[in-house]
Structure formats: structure tokens, C-alpha cells
Amino acid sequence: MIDGFRNPSDATTCLPEDLLLLCARSARSARRDDGRIRQPVYLPHALAGAVLVELLFAGALRFDDKRLHLDGNPPLGHPSLAAAATTLLPSLSGPRGARISTCLVRLRRRPGARPFLDSLTTAGLVRRDETRLLGFIPVASHTLTDPSIRAHRVSRIDAALASPATANPRDLALATLAATVDLTNHLHPTRPDRPTRRLLTDLTRADPISSAVATSIRRART
Numbered sequence: 001m002i003d004g005f006r007n008p009s010d011a012t013t014c015l016p017e018d019l020l021l022l023c024a025r026s027a028r029s030a031r032r033d034d035g036r037i038r039q040p041v042y043l044p045h046a047l048a049g050a051v052l053v054e055l056l057f058a059g060a061l062r063f064d065d066k067r068l069h070l071d072g073n074p075p076l077g078h079p080s081l082a083a084a085a086t087t088l089l090p091s092l093s094g095p096r097g098a099r100i101s102t103c104l105v106r107l108r109r110r111p112g113a114r115p116f117l118d119s120l121t122t123a124g125l126v127r128r129d130e131t132r133l134l135g136f137i138p139v140a141s142h143t144l145t146d147p148s149i150r151a152h153r154v155s156r157i158d159a160a161l162a163s164p165a166t167a168n169p170r171d172l173a174l175a176t177l178a179a180t181v182d183l184t185n186h187l188h189p190t191r192p193d194r195p196t197r198r199l200l201t202d203l204t205r206a207d208p209i210s211s212a213v214a215t216s217i218r219r220a221r222t
Contacts, residue, residue: 013125014078015050016116018153018174019043021125022183024144035144037126039113040181042217047116048107049180049213051084052100053173056209060085061092063208069097078119080111100212117142125149154187161199176203176210180217 013021023037052068055061058081062071070092076082087110091098120126126142126149133139144150157175160167178184179200185191192200204210 013120014054014081014116015170015174015177016047016054016080016113017120017125019046019050019177019181019183020113020116020120020142021144021150022153022174022178022187024150026150026186026189035147035150037117037142037144040183042181042220044108044112045104045213045216045220046177046181047113048104049209050173050177051081051107051111052103052209053177054078054081055085055088057170061088064097066208067097067099068092068103078116080115080119083111083115100208101216104212104216157184157187161196164199164203172203173207173210175200176207177213179204180210180213 020037020039023039023043024035025038026034052061055076056063058076059072059074060070060076061068063069068088070089076085084107087106088098088103091102091106117126117128121128121142124145127145128140128142130138130140153174156168156171157178160171160175164172175184178187184200185197191197204214
């Protein structure tokens with residue numbers, strides 16, 4: 001969490017946390033695991049992109065000639081964002097900076113999802129349950145504590161897609177990053193219509209970070 005919150009639906013979360021909350025199974029059936037977070041295979045790519053976006057928003061990074069450069073040492077709020085900035089130092093410390101793809105590779109495994117799930121658990125937005133596989137292998141799962149937590153993020157994406165030109169940049173980033181791992185096809189009971197899917201494709205291509213994430217995922221699939 002970046003800072004405090006008044007209630008679960010309007011909690012101030014960072015983009016990696018928002019992506020994880022969107023991974024929760026929608027509570028539209030009677031299944032016992034409704035609300036459980038199920039991470040797509042390629043979510044680490046999107047989480048890495050979300051971390052980069054947060055560092056850009058915070059002023060820790062900047063774009064220059066299609067490359068990323070260090071741009072200060074602002075407070076980052078979430079310990080994992082600060083750790084990510086440290087991880088990128090070897091790549092970004094030179095005068096030429098680094099390509100987005102290089103930064104994504106460095107961040108794909110660090111910090112990963114766990115610290116963000118831990119912060120969501122501490123904040124009370126998700127509940128952590130642990131079982132034992134084969135009686136001795138610990139397996140953790142995370143479940144939303146309130147369906148409105150996911151619904152609030154979905155409404156942010158809906159609003160951004162309804163008016164992209166005036167949308168909050170953070171909400172647009174959430175929409176395009178979610179699209180890279182197909183989360184936008186599962187926000188509602190039915191898939192988005194063709195114009196909405198086309199809009200998401202165009203917005204993703206226009207955003208440097210989300211476009212690089214999408215390219216990274218395509219390469220990983222081949």
C-alpha cells in the first residue's frame with residue numbers, strides 16, 4: 001500500500017497491487033473460491049511494467065529518446081518499489097540509460113507478486129490462507145475480503161475506456177497493463193465488444209510501457 005485508506009473500495013493502492021486485485025475471481029457464481037486471486041501465467045511481465053509505471057509517476061525515472069533514465073530519489077511509499085529502483089541501478093546508471101525491455105527483464109522476478117500480496121494482506125484487502133500439499137508442502141492462497149475491492153478497480157477501467165482523452169493516467173495505465181494479460185476480457189460477465197477491444201489494443205500500443213510488456217509476452221509465448 002502507498003498510504004492509508006478509508007474503506008476497502010477506495011484504498012490507495014499501487015498499480016502492481018491493483019493488477020493482483022483484478023486477478024480475483026469475480027463473485028458472480030456460487031463457487032467457494034469466488035474472490036480468490038488466480039494469477040495469469042504471464043502476470044510477472046505485467047507486474048514488472050506496473051512497477052516501471054509507478055517509478056515514472058513518482059519521478060524516479062524519466063523517458064528520454066525512448067530510453068529510461070534515473071531522475072531523482074523521491075520517496076516511493078512501497079518498500080518493493082524502492083527495492084525495484086535499486087535493482088535497476090546497474091542498468092540505468094550510465095548516460096544512455098536503458099531500454100524498457102531491459103528493465104522489464106530485470107524486474108520480472110524481483111520483486112514479484114509476493115510483497116504486494118503481503119501488503120494487501122496487511123491492509124486487510126485480501127485474506128491469506130495456507131494449506132499443506134501432500135501433508136507437508138505449504139501452499140498459500142489469497143482471497144478478497146470484500147467484492148467491492150475488485151469492483152472499484154473495474155469501475156476505474158470502465159471510466160478510463162469511456163473517455164480516454166480525459167482519463168486519469170493511472171487508470172489508463174491499469175487498463176492497458178491489464179489488457180496485456182487478458183484481464184480486461186474477464187472484468188464483466190461478458191467479454192467487451194469489438195470497439196472496446198480495438199480501443200484497448202490501440203491504447204496499449206500507444207503506451208510505451210504497456211506496449212513493451214505486450215511484446216515481452218508475445219516473445220515468451222513463442
